[in-house]
Amino acid sequence: MNDVTLSLSNLKKAYNHGKPNEVQVLHGVSLDVGKGEVVALVAPSGAGKSTLLHIAGLLDTPDTGTVAIGGEDLTTLGDRKRTAVRRNDVGFIYQFHHLLPEFSALENIMLPQLANGIAQGVAETHAMELLARVGVDSRAQHRPAALSGGEQQRVAFCRALANKPKLLLADEPTGNLDPATSDRVFDALMELVRASGLSALIATHNLDLAARMDRTVRLEAGLIA
Numbered sequence: 001m002n003d004v005t006l007s008l009s010n011l012k013k014a015y016n017h018g019k020p021n022e023v024q025v026l027h028g029v030s031l032d033v034g035k036g037e038v039v040a041l042v043a044p045s046g047a048g049k050s051t052l053l054h055i056a057g058l059l060d061t062p063d064t065g066t067v068a069i070g071g072e073d074l075t076t077l078g079d080r081k082r083t084a085v086r087r088n089d090v091g092f093i094y095q096f097h098h099l100l101p102e103f104s105a106l107e108n109i110m111l112p113q114l115a116n117g118i119a120q121g122v123a124e125t126h127a128m129e130l131l132a133r134v135g136v137d138s139r140a141q142h143r144p145a146a147l148s149g150g151e152q153q154r155v156a157f158c159r160a161l162a163n164k165p166k167l168l169l170a171d172e173p174t175g176n177l178d179p180a181t182s183d184r185v186f187d188a189l190m191e192l193v194r195a196s197g198l199s200a201l202i203a204t205h206n207l208d209l210a211a212r213m214d215r216t217v218r219l220e221a222g223l224i225a
């Protein structure tokens, strides 16, 4: 189905298989994110939210169940193909920006494009467009350490979108910011996501932010409640 960007079906995942400390984290999670849909993932701490996002973004594999992006079942693909999908089709945002400290804001957004074979001039123009959309273009030449927390996070948003992914996965994308900054920076993220027609699954503890998305799903005890 092409109107579904991400389809997770009956995902199960345990850690420490067969050991006394085995922990079953996902008990059969199924979830679809439609094309252009922005879904809030709300979960109590330890419910398996990061595990779910890592599996959805092909950073980890489920024990059973399937992950499809753009209608293609990726569960059984080899590492090479999974890496290509991760690089081309999925953008990640974390609570902490993880920008490369020795590169400027602009370069941080250009690098994933260059790694994908985009020409330097094209990558730079696109990076500047993204920075302008989140209002940080005047800081393009600054390194991350010279940016405020909110600016760093906006640059991280641009980097996640640099290769025009189909799907954005975010784990508490404004969780590291004070409430007022979090609010403004979240607006910038939503504008960016809406302007690109992207599908997104965004984990947050903040119910006000969740209410600004299209739909909220709740992960409890390893199941979508």
Ligand SMILES: Nc1ncnc2c1ncn2[C@@H]1O[C@H](COP(=O)(O)OP(=O)(O)OP(=O)(O)O)[C@@H](O)[C@H]1O
Binding pocket: 015, 016, 023, 025, 043, 044, 045, 046, 047, 048, 049, 050, 051, 052
């Ligand atoms: N590599 C691992 N080995 C063993 N147990 C793990 C591992 N990673 C996570 N867990 C356990 O699995 C459960 C879910 O972890 P996960 O990080 O997915 O939770 P979360 O919902 O993202 O939590 P939080 O909101 O606190 O970050 C937790 O009980 C955690 O301790």
